[in-house]
Each structure stands twice: as C-alpha cells, then as structure tokens.
Amino acid sequence: MHALILAGGSGTRFWPLSRRARPKQLLALEGERSLLQQTVDRLAPLVPPEQAWVCTTRALADTVRRQLPELLPEQVLAEPEGRNTAAAIAWAVSSMPEELRHEPLAVLPADHRVADGEAFRAALGAAAGVAREQGRILTLGVTPRWAETGYGYLELGEPLPGPTGLRRVARFTEKPERETAEAFLASGNYLWNAGIFVFQGETLMREVARLLPELASGLREIAAEPESLVERYGRLPRVSIDHGVMERLEDLATLPLDAGWSDLGSWEALAEVLEADPGGDRRSGDVVTVETRDNLLWAESGTIAALGVSGLVVVRTGDAVLVLPRARSQEVRRLIERLETEGREELL
Amino acid sequence: MHALILAGGSGTRFWPLSRRARPKQLLALEGERSLLQQTVDRLAPLVPPEQAWVCTTRALADTVRRQLPELLPEQVLAEPEGRNTAAAIAWAVSSMPEELRHEPLAVLPADHRVADGEAFRAALGAAAGVAREQGRILTLGVTPRWAETGYGYLELGEPLPGPTGLRRVARFTEKPERETAEAFLASGNYLWNAGIFVFQGETLMREVARLLPELASGLREIAAEPESLVERYGRLPRVSIDHGVMERLEDLATLPLDAGWSDLGSWEALAEVLEADPGGDRRSGDVVTVETRDNLLWAESGTIAALGVSGLVVVRTGDAVLVLPRARSQEVRRLIERLETEGREELL
Numbered sequence: 214m215h216a217l218i219l220a221g222g223s224g225t226r227f228w229p230l231s232r233r234a235r236p237k238q239l240l241a242l243e244g245e246r247s248l249l250q251q252t253v254d255r256l257a258p259l260v261p262p263e264q265a266w267v268c269t270t271r272a273l274a275d276t277v278r279r280q281l282p283e284l285l286p287e288q289v290l291a292e293p294e295g296r297n298t299a300a301a302i303a304w305a306v307s308s309m310p311e312e313l314r315h316e317p318l319a320v321l322p323a324d325h326r327v328a329d330g331e332a333f334r335a336a337l338g339a340a341a342g343v344a345r346e347q348g349r350i351l352t353l354g355v356t357p358r359w360a361e362t363g364y365g366y367l368e369l370g371e372p373l374p375g376p377t378g379l380r381r382v383a384r385f386t387e388k389p390e391r392e393t394a395e396a397f398l399a400s401g402n403y404l405w406n407a408g409i410f411v412f413q414g415e416t417l418m419r420e421v422a423r424l425l426p427e428l429a430s431g432l433r434e435i436a437a438e439p440e441s442l443v444e445r446y447g448r449l450p451r452v453s454i455d456h457g458v459m460e461r462l463e464d465l466a467t468l469p470l471d472a473g474w475s476d477l478g479s480w481e482a483l484a485e486v487l488e489a490d491p492g493g494d495r496r497s498g499d500v501v502t503v504e505t506r507d508n509l510l511w512a513e514s515g516t517i518a519a520l521g522v523s524g525l526v527v528v529r530t531g532d533a534v535l536v537l538p539r540a541r542s543q544e545v546r547r548l549i550e551r552l553e554t555e556g557r558e559e560l561l
Numbered sequence: 562m563h564a565l566i567l568a569g570g571s572g573t574r575f576w577p578l579s580r581r582a583r584p585k586q587l588l589a590l591e592g593e594r595s596l597l598q599q600t601v602d603r604l605a606p607l608v609p610p611e612q613a614w615v616c617t618t619r620a621l622a623d624t625v626r627r628q629l630p631e632l633l634p635e636q637v638l639a640e641p642e643g644r645n646t647a648a649a650i651a652w653a654v655s656s657m658p659e660e661l662r663h664e665p666l667a668v669l670p671a672d673h674r675v676a677d678g679e680a681f682r683a684a685l686g687a688a689a690g691v692a693r694e695q696g697r698i699l700t701l702g703v704t705p706r707w708a709e710t711g712y713g714y715l716e717l718g719e720p721l722p723g724p725t726g727l728r729r730v731a732r733f734t735e736k737p738e739r740e741t742a743e744a745f746l747a748s749g750n751y752l753w754n755a756g757i758f759v760f761q762g763e764t765l766m767r768e769v770a771r772l773l774p775e776l777a778s779g780l781r782e783i784a785a786e787p788e789s790l791v792e793r794y795g796r797l798p799r800v801s802i803d804h805g806v807m808e809r810l811e812d813l814a815t816l817p818l819d820a821g822w823s824d825l826g827s828w829e830a831l832a833e834v835l836e837a838d839p840g841g842d843r844r845s846g847d848v849v850t851v852e853t854r855d856n857l858l859w860a861e862s863g864t865i866a867a868l869g870v871s872g873l874v875v876v877r878t879g880d881a882v883l884v885l886p887r888a889r890s891q892e893v894r895r896l897i898e899r900l901e902t903e904g905r906e907e908l909l
Contacts, residue, residue, distance in 0.1 A: 261750065291643060363584040502791070503895045516908060518577065518896045520885040522873070524720050534882045538873050547851045548866045555849070 214315055214341045216260040217305050220249050220269040220277055220323035221295050225561075226479050226542075229533040230513055233561055238324035239276055241482055248292060249323040250280055260319065263288075267323070268305040270295050294447040299428060299457040300449040304375035306414040307431075307432050313428045316503035317341035320454075321409045327485060328473025337414040339376045343466065347375065350412040350462060352382065353470040354404025359392035363478060363543075365406035365455070367467055375466075379473045383463040385455065406455070407474055417458075425450060427455050475497045480526045483544035484509040488540070498529075509539060533560060562689045563664055565653050565731060567626055568597050568617040569643050573909075574890075574895045575825050577881040577898040578861055581909055588673035588830055596635060597671040598628055608667065611636075615671070616653040618643050641794040646756075647805040648797040651769045654762040655780050662762040665689035668802075669757045676821025684750055684818045686761035687724045691814065695723065698760040698768065698810060702728065702752025707741035711826060711891070713754035713803070715815055723814075730813040733803065752815060754803070755822055765806075767850040773798060773805050773838040793903035828874040829890035832857040846877075857887060881908060 222237045224231060231237045238249045246254065254266055262283040267290065269277045274291035281289070291304050302320055319337050327333045340351045344499070353368045365388060370381030385406065389397060397403040399538055422429040431449045435442050448455075459465055479485055487495040494505055498512030506523040514531040528535040537545065552560050568586045572579060579585045586597045592601065601613055603858040610612060610631040615638065617625045620638035629637070638653050650668055667685050687721050688699045702715045713736060718729030733754065745880045770777040781795045783790050798805075807813055825831055835843040835857070842853055846860030854871040862879040874885040874890055885893065 229864075328858060341783075399747040427884070430663055501896060501899055501905075503892070515879070516577075516881040516905075518883050518900075519880060520892055520896055522884055522886065522890045525870070525884070527882070529877075529882050531863070533866060534875070534877050535866050536870055538870065543870045544851070544868055548587060548849060551849055551851060556851075557864075 214260055214319065215264045215514060216256050216319045216321065217309075217323060218252055218256075218265060218267045218323045219298060220247065221273065221292060221301055222257065222269075222322070223295065224324070225546055227483075228545055228549055229506060229528055229530045229560070231537050232513070234272065234396070235276075236273070236321075236324075239273070239280065242328070242477065243315065243487065248326070248477070249277065250419070252321065252325070253281060253283070253325050255327060255330045255333060255351075256319075256337075257537065258330075259338055260284040266290060266293065266305060266309060268301050278460075293443045296446065296449045297451045298454040299421070299425060299452045300446075301339055303418065303425075303428055303432055304435070304446070305447075306417055307426055307436060308452045309414065314418070314561050316319070316342040316413065317411055318414055318417075319409070319411050320341065322476075324477065325407070326473075326475045326477050328486075330472070332472035333470065334472075337409075337411065337473065340468050343375050343379060343468070344411050344413055347466075348413065348416055349417055349464065349466045350410065350458060351466045352461070353407055353409040354382075354435060354467040356469050356471045357405050360398045361405065362388055362391055362393065362394050364388065364472050364476075366397050366403045367406050368396075369402050369404065369467070371468055375379070376468065378469045380467055382462075382467050404469060405474075407470060407476070408455070409470070410454070410459070418530060420458055424461050428452075454460045479542035480487050480509055480511075480528070480545070481539045484526070484539055484542075493523075507539070545552055562576075562608055562669065562686070563612045563657075563661055563901070564604050564667045564669065565613065565650065565657075565711055566597065566600055566604075566613060566615045566669060566671045567646060567649060568615050568647055569621065569640060571618075571643065573674070573706075573894055575831075576893055576897055577876060577878045577883050577908070578859070581616045582620065582756070582862040583624070584860075585825070586674075587621070587628065587723060590825065591674070592833065593626055595624065596674070596675060596825070600669065600671050600673070601875075603630060603675060603678045603681060604685075605639075606650070606678075607686055609830060609841075614638060614653060616640065616649050619741070623785050639795070639825070641791045642730055642798045644794065645799045646799045646802040647773060650802050651766065651773075652779055652783070652794070652797075654765055655784060657762065662766070664761065665692040665759055666762050667759050669822075670736065671889070672825065673755070674825050676834075676903065680820035680821070681818065681822075685730055685757075685759065690729065691723050691727060691816070692759045692764075694909055695814075696761065698764055698807070699814045699816060700807060701759070702730075702815040703755045703822045704817050704819045705746050705753050708739065708746045709753065710736055710739055710742050711838070712736065712824070713753050714742075714745050714751045717750050717752065718817070718900055721814055724816065725818070726817045728815055730810075730815050749875045752817060753822075755818060755824070756803070757818070768810065772809050773800065776800075786902045792847040827890035828859075828876070828893070829859055832874070832887055839869075852873055 242246050252434040253280045271291045366386040368384040370383035373379045439456045495509040496510045499516045500510045506517050508525045511528040572585045619639045666865045684859050714734040715730050716732040718731035721727045841855040843859045845863045848858045851868040853867050856873045859876040
C-alpha cells in the first residue's frame, strides 16, 4: 500500500502563525513535529516512508523536503501552482511510477490530527483490502462526535459485502445548518467527510477520464510534453476531488474511522485538543499569567503576559499579535481580508 | 523662578512599555515628546530651560540629558540611587547654586499630564509670588473631578491673604475608601494632592533641618566631603517629601490647580485621556481591527490584530505583549511581581 499526502494547502486559519510561506501543515502545533511530519510518522507502521508520496506546490517543496529527509526528493511532487485537489491527485497519480497503479493508494491531507494512530492505520488497511479485492474507491468517514456545522457529511447507503461497517455512500451533504446537523448526529446514519480516500490509481484515473475529461486530456498533454507542465498546469480545471469525482460516483464506499480525528480547522479546534492547565488555559511558549481562565495563549516569539482575561485566543509571533475570543476563531479570515485589502503582503 | 523636575521614578505601571531603564517619564505616550520633555516644554514660557533643573538617578541621567539637549549637563542632577523624594529634593536644592536659595522654586514630577499649560503656569506663577512675598511653602491642589480612590487629598483650612483661592492645608488624607472619596468630592473642601510644590530653597532646607535632621546632617556631610556622595547617599533616610515634611508643616498653603491634570497612573488613565476612534478604541502604532470596542491597543513594535474584543488593554513591544481588562490596569504590578519572582530580569 502506498500513500499520497496532500500538502499544498495555503490556509490562513492559524494566522499569524501560518503564513503563505508557512501554511498550517508545516507548523508544529503539538510537540516538535509539524502536522506533515506527524502524518508521515503516523502512516509509517503501515506505509513506510519509501512508499509515501507528498504532493505540494513549488513554493513549499523545499521546505517539505527539508521536513521529510526520509523521503527521496522525487517522492515530493511539486505542482507549479495549486489547482485544487482533483488536479493535484490526478496529476500526482499520473506522475507516480506506472507499476503502482494497481496498488491500493491512500490519499490524505497533511494537516489533520489523529489521536489514535493504530485505529487510523487499521481503517486504512481495511480500506486498502477492499480497494484491492473489489476495485472500489473508498472514503473514510469519521463517526461524528458532535453536531458540527463546519464539516461535510456522508449519508450512509446499503451495507456492502466486506469488512464490518462497509457501506455504500448514498449522498454527500455540504456543511449543514445547526438543526440538520443535529438530526444527522441523532440518526446515526451520517459520517463526517474527512477527505481521506483509498483506491487503486487506475480506478481513480478511469473515473477522472469519465467525469473530468478536460483534466484527463490536460494531464495526457503534460505527460506527452513534460516541458509544457508550467503552462498547461495553470489551465487545468480547478475543482475539488469531492465535487469533481467523489460526489458523482455511484458506487463510492465508506468505512468508518473512529480514531480521534480533527481537521484542526481553527485556533478553537486546536485549543479543544490541547491539554489545559489547572486554570483552563492552554499555553505554548513563554506565557506569564495572573487569574486567567480558558484562554489559548501561544507565544511563538517573545512573552505573553495576561491578567484577568478568559476565553481569548492570544497568539504572538515576531511581527504580530492576534487577540480574539475563542468562540470567534473562525473569523480570523476577516482580519486576513483586511490585511489583504490594505496590501500588507509582509504579514500574509 | 526656577523649577526642579523629579525624574528619578522607576514605575512599572506602563509595563511592557516602561522598563527599569526606560521608566514612564522617558516615554512618549502622547505625540513624539516624552512626558519629561513635555514637562520642560510646558514650563518654558514661565521657566526657561536655563532655569530648569532635573533630578534623576545615575542610571537614567544619560538618557535624560539626551532627551533635554537644551539643558546644560550640570542642570541634570544624578542621584547615586533613588532614596525617595525628601532626599532627592533636599539634595537637589543643596546641589543647586547657593544664590538660587532665595528664589521661588517649583518642584514637580516629570511624568504627569497637564492639558491646559497656560492655567498650569498661571497657578505656578501665583504660587511663586506667595512663596517670594510670604516665605511660605505651597502645594498646588488639583480640583477633584471624580471620587478617585487612588490619590491623596488635601483638606482645605482657613483662607489666607493673597491670591484668590489661597488656603491653609488643614490635613493630608491618604488614598480614601470609595465612600470617603465621594464625601470629599461632595464637600468641595478637598483637593487632590498632585505632588507639586513651590517654595524658596532656604525655607525648605530650614524645615528639613527641623523635621528630618538625619537627612540634613547627611547632606551637610556630603557637601563637606563630595567624594563620599555614593557611600553617604545610600544611607540617607528613605522618606517621601509628603510624609517627611509637607504633612508635618503647620502653615502649608495651597492654591487650586484646574488645568486638566492627570498623573497617568495606569494604562486606563492613559486610555481616558487619549482620543477614541469612532468605535471607542484608542490606538497607537500598527493596529488592525474588526468589530472591536473601547480597547487600548498599543503597538510599539509589530502589528496588533484584534477581532471582537472590548474593554481590553493590549500592548505589544518587541519582546512582550500585555493583555488585561482596562478596568484592571492597576494590577499590572502583579504580573511584574510574577516576573520578579521568576527572575525574568530581561523583561523588567
């Protein structure tokens, strides 16, 4: 079994820690290893580093290679630019050695958190078995733990022969309203869409040819004329693998993943998984407090001194400090938009 | 008329902006000029720089002289160490040229704010006239504008012949409880003690000899043996001019000062005098906000980005950031104590 780790994202949700040149997957948010490194580490007992591939952008490739010295340079595939996940995955699969096309391949984001690595590998291994034996495309669906409105959901269809829990995916549902999310959770018939897929490369490429013919022909042209990569890559259709392929498959299957998964989508999501001190604060770096409660206090550089505040995110980097209520962590993008409007490139 | 500006303070109330090596009086909290420079500027139409003296400590003297190039180096008197205000004032007066002892001298802190310089100079000028003609020691009392519990109060005694408002001081009252402060304010019979005094040097030195004989004899020994300054200065009694002299005088007089005075005793006191933007925030430096209200956002270095917070003080320097509710600004000292306990000398 091989793995393809998608590490081209450019999220701003962890600003000011995350920047264009240092997106979330390259940050060490827990411990010393970046989320990308932890993803490789987590796979290793099932997928050794020599079978792990990373797809990232040219702008990030050097940093990715430095973070992953255990990978050969050619295992880090550098897109000329980001063109969303359908292009990234299809291009990466078509760039990997031909003989791997019959092997099960796990495709997964580089910036998620998984508490239980063993359960994670067990689910991936079971999915790989199904992909190999049945030629199916699978998505791992996370057993929902609360009525999250920020995730997409998979509605479960009929059970399929194979390992326990293998079900057809009846439908993809976008981020639901609060009431809908609560109904999904109560029904027990929905899983979170975690963006983790398992398939044989040839199966995926066949579906891409059928569902995204423009992408398939673009990739054929690039394969025939590798020197045209930069020019042609910039014209590939920009569509997600979910919208472009997965949602349109009739026999997509899913296996449940119950491994303490989080997409760490915000400072608040990070706060929830970090250990709190007796006062309820989560802290990183040099932090001095008096009578504080339930804050996330993150000093990457310098000192944070706080007194009498609660429920805040305070993040200090060498050039900036962010202060906002934990409950409004998602809105950090509004500050980014302000910085973009004001042309503050040095902070982005 | 001459002036003696006391600039030896080492307050921590504006931490992390103020530090041991850069106390409040040397900071520019409004505009480009430090509080010390503004004090000299404010006096200038009444007391030209060549008649202004500054008493500071050796550790700060170089910075003080750099900030005040219009003063001769010998006009900046450098105590070997801080020994509170009685020693500072008496030593400074005894260090100034003998012939000035008959002139009225205004003694005032370097770190206060005065909105109305003209009214300030008028009050000082009137007090100087009384000091010259009646040989009295005067203190300027600020007409109270609210029931402040953080200041000392002067209780007014009988009217004295001289300019309008000249009264004997019946009593000094320490920082009162809330109820007492409200009664003081309602009575109209109390003024805030602003620590601004006017007297002839010889009058003050006579009272020091009477009330603080140990200080007087220490200063005589220093005068007789100037090379013993460092050793003997460190043994002078450590007492404030209020406790040691002013409170014990029987005929201390006061003139009211109604000139928009503030001692800028905290970040909150500063916030109250700074102009607010339409959202109620006070800002300095590079500050980016979304939906914030009534904060003091002070970026001496780098950027402060804030969203959805209100009533906070956020101060960012090159090495630290302070976050606390405006209403608890006075408690910044608790953070300083924590830093002292932890031996964080580099931050003090």
